[in-house]
Amino acid sequence: MNEKVKGFLKPLAESLLAVFIGFFLGAIILLAFGYSPFEAYYWLLRGSLGSASGVASTLSYATPIMLTALTFAISARTGIFNIGAEGSVYFGAIAAIIFTNVYGNVLFGLLMGMLVGAMWGLPAAFLKVFRGVHEVISTIMLNWIAWYAVLYLVTGPYANPSDPNKTILVPESARLPLLGGSNLSVGFILAIVASIIVYYILWHTELGFGMRASGMNPKGAEYGGIDPKKAIIWSFVIGGFASGLAGAVEVMGRPPTYAISQGMANINGYGFDGIGVALVGRNHPLGIILAAMFFGMLRAGTTMMQIGAGVPLEIIYVIQGIIVVAVAIPGLIDIFRNLRRVRA
């Protein structure tokens, strides 16, 4: 038990330290360009947590990146760097739109989004397993292919005849209910549930046992009667489910759009943000829930940060980037401890 707690606390502390470093260096950059970091951070917090609608938008932002982070995390646990969440988001979103227009039902839409998202995970999985193509290379390429393929569907066959600036809409009957009159949909709850399911799969099922074993030691896993190839394929598929869901939720439960807008501006970038979330959440579903809410907070707070402190919103990406670089430093905590010792 004690080891379990320790195994949890250290990564948590390291992530917190990375967050601190991000804010600290962010403050220096703000100062360098003549902005007040205190004001910026005050308004950031106030905007994201200072009101009910702020919290709702924090959680809205957290929803898709929580799901795409799961995609990255489950493959990372299987020893794979799957950065193809982005493509599955696109396909999940367009599938949800197409199929809810065939049959306007919430469950059907979510299901088809997840299914198509998962299918888009397969090419990279097969390339990895059967052709030995490194997944970082293949998923980068596949993301571009997904981008153009879905863009074609969005501008062509599924463009909205009455409003050419977006696709056909998800019918009202297939929209996710909103929570308590806010703009936050039950999609957030779905994301939490998905995180718990991923946790359950990884640590409480035979499948997850096999995936984790393959991730830590493929030779040992094979010896243990596990097929690492199957584990890899499953990790892509489950990851695709999560990202496909992210896409579906964005179009079925993110007012006001309920469609993909031209240029796919309302569904892109979540895959990459998710990687950052997963890394800060230490590839643990529970850590990811926290990290996603933290990243959501950053995004939700930027409006007030601009209004209140006049700070350009891109600084938030700068801070996010610094946090991820800091997370990459192994034994961050130990380094800091040693520094303290040296100074003392």
Next chain:
Amino acid sequence: MEEVPLIQMKNIVKVYSDGTKALKGVDFSVKKGEIHGLLGENGAGKTTLMKILSGMIKPTEGKIYINGEEVHFKSPADALEKGIGIVHQHFTLVEVFNALENIILGMEGHSLFSKIDVVKATEKLQKLMDELNFQVPLDIPVEKLPVGVQQRIEILKMLFRDVDILILDEPTAVLTPIEVKELFRVLNLLKSQGKTIIFISHKLKEVIEITDRVTVLRKGELIGTIDTKNATPQVLAKMMVGREVVLRVEKPPKEPGAPILKVENLWVKGDRGEDAVKGLSFEVHAGEIFGIAGVEGNGQTELIDAITGLRTVERGKIILNGKDITDRPPRELYDLGLAHIPEDRINMGLIVDMSVAENSILGLQWREKFKGPLNSIRWNAVREHAKKLVEQFDVVVPGINAPAKSLSGGNQQKLIVAREVSKEPVLIVASQPTRGVDVASTEYIRNYLVKLRNENKAVLLVSADLDEVTQLSDRMAVMYEGEFMGIVKPEEVTEEEIGMMMGGIRRE
């Protein structure tokens, strides 16, 4: 007047970052121009001591003097500077480079940015090889060369650097007797040229044959240094192991039962596409230990991999309990009653980052008693299982939730044995089951294998430790270049005969 030793290491302590105390205050000295043996069991600290002397790692405590002058090695470069070179136990060759490139690496002989003068380097090397009458092909990637040749390259690499002190870490472990002879010729030649050589080995006879003096280590401590001319195998063995009696296993006679494992004309390819197993046929019966001896690298690994479902078979058949199991995956084999104690416990037998409990079901995770609804694992049952194994086999663990990497090597091995036995197998394939394991655990594991045999299980044992094979086996084979040089009863052959088989001479 006392002569100043060429090398003096004083009170060397080494604690590895994981807390392992590999050396506990060792003194060691070598005279100029001698061949000095370094003897000790697995894990005694021989390699650690030599890595310190060659600058690979730094001692936690202690001082090193060369020619009476204190030195501080920060890296192998510093040691090479002082004329100390080492041939590592595990070769350090760049596999895709050829011999020439491997040998001149770091000694290319001119500015970093000018073209490598291959002709000149070849000439220089050829001269060196001719002097010693010690030839290697220079233009073939070393991964395509046999280990014996690779070792020559390692030695040439050091001589090319004009080292005065040459350290050889278990150089004979992978050599055939003929290659050993050739090596000894060269070592004597080098000695006559005034070089100093440190020779590490487990093999008493070799040490007695080639060295002038011997130092013995045991569990990180210096036992003593003696002149070889005063040494006998018995004396050295006692120093090494710490007790007079060498391990003995009680093995009551037993009639073998029905054949459990049948291997028919089996061909298996190695990692480099070569034929590693060439048409083997044999049977292992219930209530029998069938041992396979031989120098490592003669196809044992590939044979075991094929039998345990980890490598595809080129040709031939494997039959377990009457069922054809050729090319079936491990999972199916385990369900049919196979247990496998693999030779590499860190990279195969355990997932060292997983907990003891998780490791206790590796290969059993799908069994009924651990499975709950929805593909779930019943962790309570797993923990009980792990506790039982740990108790029964006396595995020392910090806790069953601790990662397997926090166990000592011997205890890791015991955990594997315990788990494999818990599969309730009909056939146990045990590969190097006591390598790197302390005496007590070795005894335990060997006796357990006999116990299994007595319980009428079939045991296939592969070991590089000849004593282990001869003591445990009811029948044994000696493997050489993918073939059996003969299948014999251990009590019916002499050690010389086995030695000849290991060197590739077939017994009729």
Next chain:
Amino acid sequence: MSLGSSIVPILVTSLMAMVPIVLTSVGAVVSERAGIVNIGYEGIIMISAFFGAILAEVSGSWFIGLLGGAFVGALLGMLHGFITVYLKGDHIIPGIGINLLAMGLVPFGIVAYWGTAGQHQVPDTVRVPNWNTTYGNISPMILVTLVITFVTYWVLFKTPLGLRIRAMGENPEAADAIGLNVEKYRFWAAVYGAALAGLAGAYISIDWVGAVTKNVAAGRGFIALANMVFSGWNPLMALVGGFLFGFFDTLAIWVQSSQVVPWQFVQMLPYVMTIIIVAGIIGKVRPPKWDGRPYKRE
């Protein structure tokens, strides 16, 4: 005008488009030959394009701009090298961080430094002088790229330094054992790779397009990685591959006017090709054995 007679301008454009991809790929080859994987080249290109333009404008010299871009790339390479080589950290994660950082820093920097959003046009006076032909501009950087490629190839495969670098990626233990400083070689190889990516970034902003936009790398850092794999970690093949990428990208634009296939599918072509090539060829090429693995002596 038929496609046939367009071949010269297509080639010229392809050569210009090839430069950033080849530079980055060649740098990545060296880095990975020494065992250091870096997927942050996209971010490095962006950040260097930005600072390269600033440095060129401040100094009034395109030369300083190019050097500055390479220097900023090198600094980022040092960050990556420090984390991966000295702290023995994971090779993929810092790259992801650098990419994220660039996505924020560059748009932020454009607004904060030039007061325009999303884009800044570099004045002609500090742009790299080009040879203006009727078929399009030809930059001296094409020649520089060729020289860098051939010299890198030569150093990598013919000289002691190259032998050592390759040893670091294949078996750092072997190199360590004979007294070579593994960390030093790996670190500087990582820096070299990042510096070339930095040069590529500066080339984009102060030479080829003469502008810094918030998406100035536009995926070229990733393409360069794919091209590196395609090349089998060989600078000369990286040159060929980089040219092919430039060629197909340009061709896509020319072909597109015909509108036979939806343009989205034409744009997809280079990526589909990469996957096909990489999947087909990967059996033959193999990455350096220790690629992406931290080396610890104890």
Next chain:
Amino acid sequence: ISDKGETTSTPQYKGKIAIVYDVGGRGDLSFNDMAYLGASKAAKDFNLELVEVQSAKETDYLQNLETLAQRGEYEIIIAVGFMMTDAVKQVAAKYPDQKFAIIDGFDPEMPDNVMMILFKENEGSALVGALAGMVAANDDKDKVGIVLGMEIPVLYKFEAGYRFGVSWGVDYYNQKMGTNKKVDVIYQYTGTFTDAAKGKAAAQAQLQQGAWVIYQVAGGTGVGVFDAVAEALKAQGKDMGPPFAIGVDSAQDWIKPGIIIASMMKRVDVGVYTAVKAAVEGTFKGGVVELGLKEGGVGISTIEDVKEMFNSLPEDTKKQKLQELGFDSEDQLFAKLEETRKQVPDWVWQAIDELKQKIINGEIQVPAPMDKDGIEKIRNANDWTEMMG
């Protein structure tokens, strides 16, 4: 600035207005900057405090608008860009007392506290098309080009207007000169609004195929178009067209003097100013306000327009830009622009005026296709009269 966002109203202002930019953002030298121009002018004229909010992503719109509306302290909230249509609709319904204006956005069910300001880009594009067509015909060339961003239906209006104008211009020329010339339009959707390299490659391809004037409708990608034309000129040892580029949205002529002959101005500033004025003076009314040539909402840039645009830049930026362009003073810059325009015969400019008048008085209707079929029809039409029908 510490209480910039506090709800206590600042005494020296009579009120506040807020403007939400789309993802392109302030400083795009284009659409958003024009909006700022109008808003800041209105703020000055009516003594209002101006609050600006930038959007990083499309998902920010709703939150940005709602955050502002919640505060209930703005005379009017202006949303810049059609992408915000849905968000405005939702927030306006929730805050019926708050006045909104949206630029370029239209929805038939928009609540009536929203003023929807639309522009007839097709009309403006027709003018620059006519310019391109006549310049090409006059120089005995047979092709002009247009480089666009991502293929989204809003851009069809630009393409159609341009095609229409080219055809009208060539027709005008033929009638004037008694010739029978034809000028084709090469067009290219680059698929991006941000990759300047793609824009450059596309423009180069068009120039190589003989395009004599290129109209860019591609945001950041368009930067590459200007560069490609500049290079082509340099290759001929010229620093002034033809070939020319044509700018879009704002009076971009000054960005590359000598190369950009004119710009299709979309007077977002006029739209924003109109909305603020209505809100302040109490004449605000929801619904569509469509601004075409007649209303001065679109047009072809004049030197005066360029001056105004340039002068709206912050003083520092202005100085820096002049220096970057290699001019000692503003006058030098504008002289150069004048000279650029002189490369085209006067009758061309007069003809453009003529077209403008005909469009204004309804004699000529420029097509405005909204979908793929519509634009295909225009592309396949033989001449401008066929396009109209």
